[in-house]
Every structure is written in C-alpha cells, then in structure tokens.
Amino acid sequence: MPFDPVVRPARLTDYAALANLLETGSNVHRHLDWRPALEWLGHDPFWVIEENTKILAALACPPDPPGVAWIRLFAVLPGVELRQAWQSLFEHILEYFRGWLEIKIAVIAIYPWFANLIKQMDFHLHQEIVILEWENVLPPYIACPPSVKIRRFDMADLPEVTAVDNRAFDPLWQNSFKSLGMALKQSAYATLAEVNGEIVGYQICTAGGYSAHLARLAVLPKIQKHSIGYLLVQDLLKYFSSQNVFRVTVNTQENNYASLGLYRKMGFWLTGDQFDVYLYNI
Secondary structure, three states: OOOOOEEEEOOHHHHHHHHHHHHHOOEEEEOOOOOOHHHHOOOOOEEEEEEOOEEEEEEEOOOOOOOEEEOOEEEEOOOOOHHHHHHHHHHHHHHHHOOOOOOEEEEEEOOHHHHHHHHOOOOEEEEEEEEEEEOOOOOOOOOOOOOEEEEEOOHHHHHHHHHHHHHHOOHHHOOOHHHHHHHHHHOOEEEEEEEOOEEEEEEEEEEEOOEEEEEEEEEOHHHOOOOHHHHHHHHHHHHHHHOOOOEEEEEEEOOOHHHHHHHHHOOOEEEEEEEEEEEEEO
C-alpha cells in the first residue's frame, strides 16, 4: 500500500482508532505487561502513522521504570510495509530519547516476524527467557523457621515490596511501584516472606481454569541462600493444589542459574519454549 503518511504523537482521542488497529492489524506486538497496551496512551513516546485521518501503524515504548523503555506496542494494518512503518516510527522514538543520560530500549520478541524485523534494525540479542512447568507433585517439605512468616501481600506492603524488587533484580527487570500495584490487583495469589518482621521476599501468581502462572518471585540478595524462595514457592504450590489447580508455569532468564536450580528442585521442568530479549543501545 503506497502512502504519504503523517507521523505524529498519539493522542487520547485516538483510543478507538488504536483499538481497531489492534483488532485488525496484520502484525501486532504487545509487550508481556501488567498494563494493557492502550493504557500507555498519554505516556511518551507513543507515535502513530496516519493517512487521511486513518491510523495505519503505531509504536509505543514509554519508560517504566525510568531508564528502561520496553517496546509496549507495535502494530500495522494489512498492506502497510512493515519495515517502512517501523523505521518511520522508530526514528521519532530515538529522537525522543536523544540526550538521555541512561536509557535502554528493550523488546521481548514473542513472534518470529517481529524477531526477524528488529534483528535488521540494530537490536542485539541480550538473553533468552525460558519457560518451566510444574504438574501437581509437591516438592519435599521444608518447615518454616520461627523467624520466618509467610503471609498475604496487600496494598499497604507495596512500598517495601517495591524496594525488595528493585534490590533483587537488575534494572532491566525491575518493576515500578505502579506496575507492582497493578500486578497485585490482577493476582490470584500473592504472598510475602518476613524475617523478624522485615519483608525479604514476595511472589505474585495469576491463574485461570486449572492452571496458574508464577509471574514474579523476588528475594533480597542478602538472604537468597536461606530457602526463602523455596518457602514462598512451596506455599503457593500447596495453595493451588488445594484449589484443584494442577499446572503452574514460570518464566526466567536462561542464565539465571539460581532461579533455574530452585525451580528444578521443586519439580518444574523446562518446556523447551523460549522468548528472545533484544536491546538497542542509543
């Protein structure tokens, strides 16, 4: 489809047109996010290609937390040349971030078409996310020491839990306060671990039907060899077993050997599925 496009920032009034783009687009990438793609509308940078008032393509990557801008959305209508649309939009994204002292543009390439595209656009492979699965065999039981308490995670805990999260992960994988709040609201089971009253770890799970997903597990580095992660996962597996949920999945980085070791110890196995993570260094 030849076009003489206008490239402009997205506006709040574009919501309906963008919803149609996501519904009818020939190529649509949505980030694995707690926030639906269109909830990023109103946050910069978010750009669209428009012709005769019709939105043909969109690209959004607002930074959250600061310093990390995941590609939240990229979508094009049928007939729009994919590479041309990406280049037209991405040059405005780069201009937006020009001059930032520190920013990483990152993407999880869920679909082969998107991986093929960004590999041609100066993104480089950073690491792989692997998927593990557990099927209803409870791991060897470890008693919770008197100093450790596993309890439900509620909204009042968010400031402390955000601090734990940010100390447990590299900046690329940290969650902001707002993202963790949204994760908690969408969770099926969320707990935290306290040692002598201090929050030292937490987990958030989602669920649907007879399966659940361990979406987040974090433990303070200073206490990662004290079985806190094991106790949190042991508790959630017991909980889901009692709810007749017999399948639990989890994602982790292929080089996160501590997490892989923990999950394997608890009966998770690698499914063979994986997603590639790419970075663009400005």
